[in-house]
Amino acid sequence: xxxxxxxxxxxxxxxxxxxxxxxxxxxxxxxxxxxxxxxxxxxxxxxxxxxxxxxxxxxxxxxxxxxxxxxxxxxxxxxxxxxxxxxxxxxxxxxxxxxxxxxxxxxxxxxxxxxxxxxxxxxxxxxxxxxxxxxxxxxxxxxxxxxxxxxxxxxxxxxxxxxxxxxxxxxxxxxxxxxxxxxxxxxxxxxxxxxxxxxxxxxxxxxxxxxxxxxxxxxxxxxxxxxxxxxxxxxxxxxxxxxxxxxxxxxxxxxxxxxxxxxxxxxxxxxxxxxxxxxxxxxxxxxxxxxxxxxxxxxxxxxxxxxxxxxxxxxxxxxxxxxxxxxxxxxxxxxxxxxxxxxxxxxxxxxxxxxxxxxxxxxxxxxxxxxxxxxxxxxxxxxxxxxxxxxxxxxxxxxxxxxxxxxxxxxxxxxxxxxxxxxxxxxxxxxxxxxxxxxxxxxxxxxxxxxxxxxxxxxxxxxxxxxxxxxxxxxxxxxxxxxxxxxxxxxxxxxxxxxxxxxxxxxxxxxxxxxxxxxxxxx
Amino acid sequence: xxxxxxxxxxxxxxxxxxxxxxxxxxxxxxxxxxxxxxxxxxxxxxxxxxxxxxxxxxxxxxxxxxxxxxxxxxxxxxxxxxxxxxxxxxxxxxxxxxxxxxxxxxxxxxxxxxxxxxxxxxxxxxxxxxxxxxxxxxxxxxxxxxxxxxxxxxxxxxxxxxxxxxxxxxxxxxxxxxxxxxxxxxxxxxxxxxxxxxxxxxxxxxxxxxxxxxxxxxxxxxxxxxxxxxxxxxxxxxxxxxxxxxxxxxxxxxxxxxxxxxxxxxxxxxxxxxxxxxxxxxxxxxxxxxxxxxxxxxxxxxxxxxxxxxxxxxxxxxxxxxxxxxxxxxxxxxxxxxxxxxxxxxxxxxxxxxxxxxxxxxxxxxxxxxxxxxxxxxxx
Numbered sequence: 061x062x063x064x065x066x067x068x069x070x071x072x073x074x075x076x077x078x079x080x081x082x083x084x085x086x087x088x089x090x091x092x093x094x095x096x097x098x099x100x101x102x103x104x105x106x107x108x109x110x111x112x113x114x115x116x117x118x119x120x121x122x123x124x125x126x127x128x129x130x131x132x133x134x135x136x137x138x139x140x141x142x143x144x145x146x147x148x149x150x151x152x153x154x155x156x157x158x159x160x161x162x163x164x165x166x167x168x169x170x171x172x173x174x175x176x177x178x179x180x181x182x183x184x185x186x187x188x189x190x191x192x193x194x195x196x197x198x199x200x201x202x203x204x205x206x207x208x209x210x211x212x213x214x215x216x217x218x219x220x221x222x223x224x225x226x227x228x229x230x231x232x233x234x235x236x237x238x239x240x241x242x243x244x245x246x247x248x249x250x251x252x253x254x255x256x257x258x259x260x261x262x263x264x265x266x267x268x269x270x271x272x273x274x275x276x277x278x279x280x281x282x283x284x285x286x287x288x289x290x291x292x293x294x295x296x297x298x299x300x301x302x303x304x305x306x307x308x309x310x311x312x313x314x315x316x317x318x319x320x321x322x323x324x325x326x327x328x329x330x331x332x333x334x335x336x337x338x339x340x341x342x343x344x345x346x347x348x349x350x351x352x353x354x355x356x357x358x359x360x361x362x363x364x365x366x367x368x369x370x371x372x373x374x375x376x377x378x379x380x381x382x383x384x385x386x387x388x389x390x391x392x393x394x395x396x397x398x399x400x401x402x403x404x405x406x407x408x409x410x411x412x413x414x415x416x417x418x419x420x421x422x423x424x425x426x427x428x429x430x431x432x433x434x435x436x437x438x439x440x441x442x443x444x445x446x447x448x449x450x451x452x453x454x455x456x457x458x459x460x461x462x463x464x465x466x467x468x469x470x471x472x473x474x475x476x477x478x479x480x481x482x483x484x485x486x487x488x489x490x491x492x493x494x495x496x497x498x499x500x501x502x503x504x505x506x507x508x509x510x511x512x513x514x515x516x517x518x519x520x521x522x523x524x525x526x527x528x529x530x531x532x533x534x535x536x537x538x539x540x541x542x543x544x545x546x547x548x549x550x551x552x553x554x555x556x557x558x559x560x561x562x563x564x565x566x567x568x569x570x571x572x573x574x575x576x577x578x579x580x581x582x583x
Numbered sequence: 584x585x586x587x588x589x590x591x592x593x594x595x596x597x598x599x600x601x602x603x604x605x606x607x608x609x610x611x612x613x614x615x616x617x618x619x620x621x622x623x624x625x626x627x628x629x630x631x632x633x634x635x636x637x638x639x640x641x642x643x644x645x646x647x648x649x650x651x652x653x654x655x656x657x658x659x660x661x662x663x664x665x666x667x668x669x670x671x672x673x674x675x676x677x678x679x680x681x682x683x684x685x686x687x688x689x690x691x692x693x694x695x696x697x698x699x700x701x702x703x704x705x706x707x708x709x710x711x712x713x714x715x716x717x718x719x720x721x722x723x724x725x726x727x728x729x730x731x732x733x734x735x736x737x738x739x740x741x742x743x744x745x746x747x748x749x750x751x752x753x754x755x756x757x758x759x760x761x762x763x764x765x766x767x768x769x770x771x772x773x774x775x776x777x778x779x780x781x782x783x784x785x786x787x788x789x790x791x792x793x794x795x796x797x798x799x800x801x802x803x804x805x806x807x808x809x810x811x812x813x814x815x816x817x818x819x820x821x822x823x824x825x826x827x828x829x830x831x832x833x834x835x836x837x838x839x840x841x842x843x844x845x846x847x848x849x850x851x852x853x854x855x856x857x858x859x860x861x862x863x864x865x866x867x868x869x870x871x872x873x874x875x876x877x878x879x880x881x882x883x884x885x886x887x888x889x890x891x892x893x894x895x896x897x898x899x900x901x902x903x904x905x906x907x908x909x910x911x912x913x914x915x916x917x918x919x920x921x922x923x924x925x926x927x928x929x930x931x932x933x934x935x936x937x938x939x940x941x942x943x944x945x946x947x948x949x950x951x952x953x954x955x956x957x958x959x960x961x962x963x
Contacts, residue, residue, distance in 0.1 A: 294762070297761070297762045297763075297764075298719050298758075300761065300764055300765075301719060301722050301723065301726050301758050301761035301762070301764065302719040302721055302722045302723060302726075302749070302758070303721075303723070303749070306719040306721065307719070308716050308717065308718055308719070308758070308762070309716065309717040310714060310715065310716055311714060311715060314705070314715040314716060314717055314780065315705075315715065317717065318698070318701070318702055318705070321698070322698055322702070325694070325695075325698070326953065334690060334691060335690070335691060335694040335695065336688050336689065336690055336694060337688065337689040337694055337697065338688055339678050339681060339682040339686040339687070339688070339802075339803060340782065340784075340803060341682055341683075341686065341742070341784065341802065341803060342681050342682045343681065343682060343683070346681050346682075362721075362744050362745075363744070363745040363746075364742050364743070364744065364745065365742075365743040365744065365745045366743075369682070369683070371744075371751075378678075378681050378682070378688070381677070381680065381681035382674070382677045382681070382688070383677075384677075384680055384681065385680075400694065402720065402782050404720075404721065422719075422721065423719060423720060423721060573706065
């Protein structure tokens with residue numbers, strides 16, 4: 061059995077399996093044990109190399125044995141049982157392995173397809189063997205019902221006992237095999253939309269550009285300096301109270317945040333989305349099911365001490381969880397939510413200049429759109445979501461570009477991802493203010509969200525009994541409607557005036573008591 | 584030993600010096616340990632108490648004032664959970680799966696109502712000269728302790744972050760108290776008046792029983808908090824001002840409530856005096872605390888290290904023309920809830936429910952909700 065994982069770039073070699081023919085009586089699969097527990101480094105969803113979410117150690121498997129030899133101790137190492145199982149279609153993976161392999165390569169994922177296929181094969185074989193043994197045990201049981209000589213009966217009892225022991229062992233092995241298969245297969249990233257460019261960030265394709273950089277005829281300031289002069293934030297006090305990358309908003313910045321949230325919610329509600337506020341503390345299993353990694357070195361996720369709970373990094377997580385483990389009526393789809401929450405991110409591993417001021421912070425407010433829909437409609441809703449974002453950001457007068465992100469930058473759950481990068485003149489760069497992902501059935505297979513297609517007349521059998529149509533997995537999509545800190549960067553830097561004031565975009569003014577601009581305060 | 588000495592005399596002195604040095608080192612270590620222990624024990628001593636505060640437990644709390652009276656209903660009324668269910672305003676069941684008990688999603692008009700409450704409250708308090716703030720919700724545990732809370736221990740109300748010295752705040756009082764930590768403020772800057780909006784997180788460990796239904800006791804909620812730093816002589820006056828603001832806010836919303844002067848057994852270490860506001864919640868058939876206003880005098884400021892320098896009086900200028908700086912004093916701090924959203928929702932839904940199942944929105948909130956006048960049942 062081989063386990064391939066990536067720890068900060070290092071890769072362990074996969075160990076080859078020494079397969080022993082099934083017919084030998086005390087055969088078993090033998091593996092070289094690794095000297096210590098593999099602590100798999102888990103990265104945030106958006107960085108490319110990813111390791112399986114559980115500590116997995118190599119272990120012994122006893123062979124499907126017909127006869128006497130009892131299973132050996134599965135000595136020192138055990139497979140960690142997955143807390144939950146994604147509903148993965150192994151058969152489909154096997155039948156489409158070339159496409160899956162290409163996809164894994166394009167996304168630079170470290171999923172081990174070979175291992176998954178091997179484990180799947182073994183599991184099928186083991187299942188057959190288990191069934192065979194069960195059949196034999198039933199035969200023996202049947203034979204014992206008739207009239208028998210004592211010696212014959214005794215032999216049958218022996219045989220029955222041996223079969224039962226062998227069966228128990230095999231069934232345990234089958235469980236372990238299934239667990240390991242599950243763990244490995246869950247590493248396989250989502251498929252990719254055919255139009256997505258292959259490669260890394262540089263390969264991302266420009267879909268659309270709106271507006272152009274404003275020309276300033278006076279020396280401009282970045283948002284930190286503007287904020288200082290207008291007394292809009294305090295990073296220094298926050299560094300003492302909480303640590304770096306924390307901040308207080310003050311004065312008009314508070315009203316601006318509220319206006320942005322209020323206006324965004326109102327605009328998105330007009331488009332048929334149900335407004336929500338969500339828990340910001342969730343069970344870690346829900347975080348994992350959405351495709352994030354709560355544990356591990358460079359995790360983006362804060363965990364709560366002495367509990368299985370975490371802080372959310374995005375409302376996508378608690379909203380995805382609403383319909384967990386349920387079957388939705390097809391007529392209820394699409395379900396469209398717009399959720400306001402605070403978000404918390406460790407930003408571990410993020411360093412350097414791209415962290416100034418409000419650009420990269422540990423805590424922020426965000427309005428998030430989330431859609432659950434029928435499979436055939438996710439591409440269309442993806443286009444709708446990016447259109448809503450385009451409308452919102454244009455209304456505010458921002459200049460931005462929309463990118464079709466390349467395969468290396470997608471992250472496991474996304475089938476396709478559009479990023480919006482807005483021009484931030486003070487920072488002299490385009491900065492990501494929004495992301496819209498179509499996760500197709502990646503999240504729903506993990507969260508267990510299905511829908512039952514409406515029945516067609518042809519499924520009613522002659523007896524008048526209606527057959528329920530088989531359920532399908534919903535497709536899920538998520539898109540940032542407004543992430544406050546970077547929106548503040550954009551507004552402050554783009555709409556600064558020579559006299560030090562900042563103009564408030566028209567759509568926001570009614571949500572700020574009519575305030576038209578932020579003026580320097582006289583001292 | 585500086586002078587000229589016989590070798591034997593010098594040797595004796597060296598011996599003596601060495602003994603003294605060892606004895607001194609030991610004593611100095613003991614002194615440090617003693618100081619530490621003294622500090623720990625002394626920090627347990629609660630704040631002094633205002634002379635008018637009733638002595639005893641909760642039953643001894645004194646009624647200061649009552650505003651309004653319980654509304655008379657001429658139809659059978661529902662509690663907020665049932666109203667919320669029928670109007671599709673919250674979801675506790677999904678939240679129990681995703682997060683655990685005492686978590687919830689707000690939906691539809693409840694979201695707009697929360698935003699209107701926060702917006703209106705901030706606006707009203709800003710009119711009274713308070714500086715609006717939003718705050719970090721993750722803070723160092725030392726700041727939590729300095730404000731008088733206990734992050735560690737069995738029944739702590741405080742969530743801690745794994746592998747760090749950080750905690751989640753249970754109230755914006757903590758990060759706001761921390762703003763002027765370890766600093767000297769000019770007297771002319773006082774009073775400093777802040778109104779802070781934040782989410783708050785509480786474990787509610789040890790809270791059980793009937794007083795935990797629905798929105799009444801939850802792990803996470805939005806709150807608008809007032810915080811004042813002022814001169815020592817003025818804290819009693821600002822305490823009265825804070826409770827007056829609360830009275831005005833809750834009256835404007837049409838609530839019926841009583842204001843209690845909390846008894847000594849119910850004060851909590853930091854508070855010199857505490858006024859609680861309990862509003863009538865007809866569906867729960869009880870008065871429930873919706874707000875608390877505390878004068879912490881110098882309890883928090885001695886821990887947070889917040890001082891002010893009184894303005895100099897002419898008499899302190901010495902003959903040489905050198906001005907003596909007046910000795911610093913500790914500020915007094917006060918905090919008061921302007922609006923705690925979940926219990927406010929309980930009050931609004933239960934008090935303003937109508938026979939047809941709708942809920943009337945109080946007039947002051949309507950402009951902050953796009954003019955919506957009521958929440959109506961949705962046709963199915």
